[in-house]
Amino acid sequence: MNKVELENKFLKLVEYTYIYGYEDYVKENILPSDLKRDQFGNYYMKIGESKTLFTSHLDTVGKQKLKVNYEIYEKDGHRFVKTDGNTILGADDKAGVTIMLNMIDNNVPGLYYFLIGEETGGAGSRLLAKYMFNMLSNYDRCVSFDRRGYGSIISRQVGKWCCSDEFVNDLSIEFGKYGMDFKSDPYGVRTDSAYFMSIIPECTNLSVGYFNEHKVTEEQDLDYLLELCNVCTKINWESLPVVREPENFDSTEPEYVQKVTDLPMYKLFNIFDEVYDIIYEEVKFLCANDNFFKSEKEMIFYDKNDLEETLNFIAIVHSDGSITLKKNDIKIKIKNIDSLKKNKKRLKSILSFSHNLYIDEKSINYN
Numbered sequence: 001m002n003k004v005e006l007e008n009k010f011l012k013l014v015e016y017t018y019i020y021g022y023e024d025y026v027k028e029n030i031l032p033s034d035l036k037r038d039q040f041g042n043y044y045m046k047i048g049e050s051k052t053l054f055t056s057h058l059d060t061v062g063k064q065k066l067k068v069n070y071e072i073y074e075k076d077g078h079r080f081v082k083t084d085g086n087t088i089l090g091a092d093d094k095a096g097v098t099i100m101l102n103m104i105d106n107n108v109p110g111l112y113y114f115l116i117g118e119e120t121g122g123a124g125s126r127l128l129a130k131y132m133f134n135m136l137s138n139y140d141r142c143v144s145f146d147r148r149g150y151g152s153i154i155s156r157q158v159g160k161w162c163c164s165d166e167f168v169n170d171l172s173i174e175f176g177k178y179g180m181d182f183k184s185d186p187y188g189v190r191t192d193s194a195y196f197m198s199i200i201p202e203c204t205n206l207s208v209g210y211f212n213e214h215k216v217t218e219e220q221d222l223d224y225l226l227e228l229c230n231v232c233t234k235i236n237w238e239s240l241p242v243v244r245e246p247e248n249f250d251s252t253e254p255e256y257v258q259k260v261t262d263l264p265m266y267k268l269f270n271i272f273d274e275v276y277d278i279i280y281e282e283v284k285f286l287c288a289n290d291n292f293f294k295s296e297k298e299m300i301f302y303d304k305n306d307l308e309e310t311l312n313f314i315a316i317v318h319s320d321g322s323i324t325l326k327k328n329d330i331k332i333k334i335k336n337i338d339s340l341k342k343n344k345k346r347l348k349s350i351l352s353f354s355h356n357l358y359i360d361e362k363s364i365n366y367n
């Protein structure tokens with residue numbers, strides 16, 4: 001596709017906010033007819049012999065499919081696009097979709113996955129990781145095109161390193177050959193490639209030039225996107241080194257037998273949601289394995305700025321609705337969610353310490 005065609009493709013993709021459940025409309029109206037649909041609703045295409053999986057996501061964050069009215073304007077010598085302020089734009093992640101469509105158009109070898117429900121906890125990628133392990137384990141690298149801003153090669157997400165320094169360096173050199181500045185960014189949160197970190201050695205996420213995602217002020221640097229579309233067809237993806245060992249970041253499955261006194265599963269899910277909300281509100285920690293929640297399971301909380309993982313702590317929702325928080329050798333037992341709410345300020349001071357120097361009690365009970 002030439003620049004005009006690429007720009008029109010992107011603008012067509014952001015005509016509506018296609019929320020989770022509406023991905024088939026994107027396919028019918030805009031994507032190539034020869035894409036295949038998998039059993040989970042994702043779309044994919046394989047080109048040539050390749051050990052590289054490329055991903056972007058078809059869904060846009062939101063509660064409703066809405067018509068988008070956009071305008072193009074100039075800022076810092078670049079052309080940008082944003083909406084009239086009534087909707088978000090959806091450049092997250094139609095920018096990534098546009099890049100992949102252009103790579104397909106240029107026959108760049110790879111397995112291309114257009115995933116569903118990324119904004120709903122990686123609905124499509126989670127199922128792929130769970131049921132397509134054998135297929136995915138043939139791949140050496142997974143590159144997602146779904147990072148805000150400019151020049152990030154995400155090297156860390158869900159609180160773990162997702163690709164090696166060697167991989168980042170060589171990819172940075174490749175981009176440099178074509179005049180683009182990309183470097184390591186260890187402050188990623190999570191995108192689809194995170195779900196493959198326990199299967200595929202090198203996983204990353206690359207900046208695609210959108211800003212303020214998930215807000216009505218979302219904007220896309222169009223010139224940056226067009227340049228990236230071109231450069232991504234030239235990069236030698238297959239030559240990138242494979243160094244990292246796939247690492248499972250989920251905790252082990254709990255062994256437990258259901259008892260008559262146990263709360264029903266949906267209640268335990270609700271309790272965990274509340275626990276997560278309180279923890280995020282108080283200390284801004286994220287959960288690495290919230291999508292795999294089970295009662296009695298160790299749910300891992302991390303601070304995305306804590307590269308050494310010294311701040312990590314564990315939360316467990318027990319099957320009777322009580323809660324345990326564990327940090328280093330401190331264990332805090334909490335009778336129920338109401339008790340957690342009552343004590344959240346005190347918990348904040350405990351959970352924020354990187355070392356437990358100031359705490360005498362090793363076991364604290366909140367009733």
Ligand SMILES: [Zn+2]
Pocket residue numbers: 057092093118146191
């Ligand atoms: Zn996204």
